[in-house]
Amino acid sequence: MTGGRHGFLLLGGVAAVGAGGLHLFAAGLHTEHATLARLMVVLAAAQCAVGLAAMVSARKAVPVMVIGVNVVAVAVWAYTRFAGLPWPDGLDVAEAPQFLDSTCAVLGVVAVAGAAVALVRPEAKLGVPQAATAAGMSGVLAVAAMLGGAGHVHSHGTGDHSHADGDHTAHDHGTGNAWPRPWDPAKPIDVSGVPGVTAAQEQRATALIRGTLDDLPAFADVHSIGALGYRSIGDSVTGYEHFINTAYIRDDLFLDAKHPESLVYRVDGDNRTLVSAMYIAKGKKIDDPDLVNYGGALMQWHVHDNLCWKAGDGGPQVAGVTDAQGNCPPASINPGAGNPMVHVWITANQCGPFAALEGHGAGQAATTPGGSRKDTCSHDHSGGHR
Structure with a gap:
């Protein structure tokens, strides 16, 4: 093996x-997902093993x-930036690229490129000193990624941890980790540092x-969504109008922004501005x-x-809420609690990206004592909805 070829392989x-x-x-x-963590350890061992072999052996294999090994690693990373995998748990939702995983992918690409040149172009020259310099830079980059990842672990997550100035000033009273916190889609997504929230939960929320x-935004034109199966539930008097697609409620898709079960528009006279998706989970408690x-x-x-x-021309319509005795207005019925739902805002909201209507009619959550909800905030802000 020539010195040049050895330099690229190094x-x-x-x-x-x-x-x-x-x-x-x-x-x-990723210790909360044992299988994923074990697979990462196996992949790490394989990358280290072939890497060490490349430093000491000139054999063609x-x-x-x-x-x-590195093509597999980079391919899995690239795929999971755009789509989830059915197995293992922890990779079931697409994740936005972060510095740590992106650096890992870049190093994988460099490994493939160096080995490929050494294999197919032995005449290419890269002296050992130059290769050692480039290798040292790769090591520095890896250490920097680890240091950045360590900071994120301290804040209980590895999701999008970019902090925009002012994000934590309105509602967290200086704690830096209160939830909900103000949401502005023009700023980096930040769901970090909330007590009790795991890294995987941060990643899934960020990806959603x-x-x-x-x-x-593909549904921004309210005049086009009727052809897609959406029908208003007749609640524009509240200042927000919900359009529901019953076919999407019946399908098996879960938290799919291309097939949202309900769309929420802000009402301004005859104008409608898309502000939120309302995802509905079929058949779950x-x-x-x-x-x-x-x-x-x-x-x-x-x-x-x-x-x-009540029945409407285009489908079911909201007639109101039950009174203190649990009775509905005439010609309407209360079917009881339906499929659970959650909101995601694409416009600014002082009560967070998952904010919902506060007050009477806001809905109940059974997962906290007394059914209180964590997607609302105690301040008087417009922008909440069902």
Whole structure:
């Protein structure tokens, strides 16, 4: 093997070891998902093994192994930025790229590139001193990613932890971790530091917000959604109008921003501005672990057990709420609590990205003592809705 070829392989080997170290570090951040953590350890061991082999061996099989292991690692990372995997738990929801995982992927790409050049272009030159310099830079990048990840672990998560100035000033009274906190989609998503919320819950909540911001604007034109099966429930008098798609309520999709069960528009005369999705979970109870554990204390699933409904031309219409005796207005009925629901806002809201209507008719949550809800806040802000 020529010195040049060895230099490229050395670079690929060090990058593979760096990626493996980051995967081992990340495994410690996913201990709530034992299978995922174990798989990360196995992948880390494989990357470190082939990386070390590349540093000490000139055999042709070595760059092939470096390429194979790291292609798998990078491919899985790339796929899970856009879609979830059915297995293992912890990768079931697409996650926005973060510095730690992105650095790991970059090092994996460098490992593949270095090994590929060493394998197919032995005439390419990269001296050992130059390779050692590049390898040292890869090591520094890996350490920086670990330090950044360590800070996120301290704040109970590895989701999007970018903090925008002023995000924590209105409602957290200086604690930095109170929830809910003001939400502005123009600023980085920040659900970090909430006591009791796991890293996986932060990641799922962040991914849900990100996906809703990306996909929900496709429904911005209220005049086009009728063709998609959406019908108003006739509550525009409240200042917000809900449009429900009963076909999406019956399907098996869960928290899918491309198929939201309900759309919420702010009412301004004849104008309607899309402000929120209202996701509805089919066939689940309010205390179902799939709902309670999805975002933990960040999200509050709720039901409406005091709404009265009547028949309308386009489908069921809200007629009001039950009175103190539990009675509905004439020609309407109260069917009781239905499928649990949760909101995600794509416009600013002082009560957070999952805010809901405060006061009478707001719905009940059975997962906290007395049914109180964590997706509301005690201040008098407009913008809450059912």
